[in-house]
Amino acid sequence: MMKLKGQGACPGIAIGTISYFSGSEPDISFRNTDDAAAELARVEKAKLSAKEQLSEMYEKALPELGKESAEIFRIQSALIDDRDYNRAIENMITSQKVNAEYAVAVAADNFAAMLSAIEDDYMCARSADIKDVSHRIIRCLAGSGEKKFHEGKRIICAYDLTPSETFRMDRDNVLAFVTARGSSRSHTAILARIMGIPSVIGTGRELTPECDGKLAVVDGTEGVIYIDPSPKILEEAEKKRAEEEQARSLASSFIGRSTETKDGKKIPVYANISSVSDLESAVKNDAEGIGLFRTEFLFLECGEFPSEDVQFEVYRHAAETMNGKRLVIRTIDIGSDKIADCFDLEHEENPAMGYRGIRLCLDRTDIFKTQLRAILRASAFGKIAVMFPMIISLSEVKQIKELISETKRELDMTDTAYDKDMETGIMIETPAAVMISDILACEVDFFSIGSNDLTQYTLAVDRTDPAVDNYYDPYHEAVKRMIKLTAANARSAGIRTEICGDLGSDPKMTEWLLKAGIDEFSVSPSEILKMRKRIGEIALREKETEQ
Numbered sequence: 001m002m003k004l005k006g007q008g009a010c011p012g013i014a015i016g017t018i019s020y021f022s023g024s025e026p027d028i029s030f031r032n033t034d035d036a037a038a039e040l041a042r043v044e045k046a047k048l049s050a051k052e053q054l055s056e057m058y059e060k061a062l063p064e065l066g067k068e069s070a071e072i073f074r075i076q077s078a079l080i081d082d083r084d085y086n087r088a089i090e091n092m093i094t095s096q097k098v099n100a101e102y103a104v105a106v107a108a109d110n111f112a113a114m115l116s117a118i119e120d121d122y123m124c125a126r127s128a129d130i131k132d133v134s135h136r137i138i139r140c141l142a143g144s145g146e147k148k149f150h151e152g153k154r155i156i157c158a159y160d161l162t163p164s165e166t167f168r169m170d171r172d173n174v175l176a177f178v179t180a181r182g183s184s185r186s187h188t189a190i191l192a193r194i195m196g197i198p199s200v201i202g203t204g205r206e207l208t209p210e211c212d213g214k215l216a217v218v219d220g221t222e223g224v225i226y227i228d229p230s231p232k233i234l235e236e237a238e239k240k241r242a243e244e245e246q247a248r249s250l251a252s253s254f255i256g257r258s259t260e261t262k263d264g265k266k267i268p269v270y271a272n273i274s275s276v277s278d279l280e281s282a283v284k285n286d287a288e289g290i291g292l293f294r295t296e297f298l299f300l301e302c303g304e305f306p307s308e309d310v311q312f313e314v315y316r317h318a319a320e321t322m323n324g325k326r327l328v329i330r331t332i333d334i335g336s337d338k339i340a341d342c343f344d345l346e347h348e349e350n351p352a353m354g355y356r357g358i359r360l361c362l363d364r365t366d367i368f369k370t371q372l373r374a375i376l377r378a379s380a381f382g383k384i385a386v387m388f389p390m391i392i393s394l395s396e397v398k399q400i401k402e403l404i405s406e407t408k409r410e411l412d413m414t415d416t417a418y419d420k421d422m423e424t425g426i427m428i429e430t431p432a433a434v435m436i437s438d439i440l441a442c443e444v445d446f447f448s449i450g451s452n453d454l455t456q457y458t459l460a461v462d463r464t465d466p467a468v469d470n471y472y473d474p475y476h477e478a479v480k481r482m483i484k485l486t487a488a489n490a491r492s493a494g495i496r497t498e499i500c501g502d503l504g505s506d507p508k509m510t511e512w513l514l515k516a517g518i519d520e521f522s523v524s525p526s527e528i529l530k531m532r533k534r535i536g537e538i539a540l541r542e543k544e545t546e547q
């Protein structure tokens, strides 16, 4: 038996067989080959696997993203057969005697450069696609790729996983995630929590591909994986799993109740979601609404920008599913660890402090306004509010409001329906936003505290860097003061403060947060009922008789 300790990113016990994911950065370095025919055969086989994967992705995306968006996987599949692209690969292998991986990578670079030189949006998009499919073919050449995720129910182990790799997994077939690297504050970990999949992050390098196919127990609460567990560990895990089941059924007795403190103050508990597939779990756990819809994952899934209509369908579907309950849609927070191929962003030394979130949106107003139009149109079908990430200044909020007004005027011109009173809120997740929260509060309808980023920026600790994990302290007095100040300024201006960062689902902090002035919570769907129970145990007012 081997025991590896990391950080628990999502609680829960899983018992099952490991499938090791070999990562998305295979070796493409140059090698000479004497056997060109064998290399050509490898390319053909890899192309077939890549096409199979794309066809599976098309089927998966169709119900989730709609036909127009899913179509990208068909376009990419067709590119694999492009005559010129294939000739370039064959020529390199036969005349220069290079290995298949290198030939595919170089042919892709040349082909992509040629396409992007043509001043045409369509060709530019195909340039990104050719790179994307070539990476896929190279992954297949290396024997790794998404297809391994879908073969039965498995514990997925990997050196590391990007948020988009995690998002693309077939969640019904993943029992648990365990990675050698990473941090429990990264978006990979956040996705695992939203999906409610037990996970352990950062076990260290002893987690190697050799574990593939072995039996394991994952304890996401303790942050441990046991590979080839002893009978005793297996027995204990079964017992813990039964206890968890019991706790879940106790929590389910809270379904159908409203959330209120012991002394009767109503405190809505909403769900955080990252795709429409999370709606089912939000509804099942009786969410009082959606407090944070991280829309950037819609962009991570597609090889190109989802069109206004595709986005509209997604937001409308979410609004209708919530059936009159509040749905807070956060505009894209691309950047940092959430890199979407379609943006083709430059490498940055310090991406968390770089070109991300609202900065990108206020620069690329074409993309931003498309999303605003889609959200506004969907607002005619439910109780939608819109929220903006990474705010640091009043001028950003003013620009956003101007763009919203402009979009509304355009919709009025075509008599397109939308909710004229749609609420507007901002994330408070930078120290700058906290310090001017009295000014910002006069401009918006609500605040939502992003404690994950607020902790990162207040303490100057990269939330994705395991090397500084012990410095990441969301209970730090500085972070608490930031939260208190924000809620006090919101209250003075007569607006509400929600918390949608991970600190909001920490039961140790619930009483403190309520007393600091938090009015609403938004947590992973699986945490909602526990929060409802926890809030019910807390009295906010002192007993009158005791005064």
Ligand code: PEP
Pocket (backbone or CB within 6 Å): 190, 292, 294, 333, 429, 449, 450, 451, 452, 453, 454, 500, 501, 502
């Ligand atoms: C946060 O920063 O706390 C937050 C909710 O946003 P994200 O985790 O998506 O950055």
Ligand code: MG
Pocket (backbone or CB within 6 Å): 389, 429, 450, 452, 453
């Ligand atoms: Mg954030």
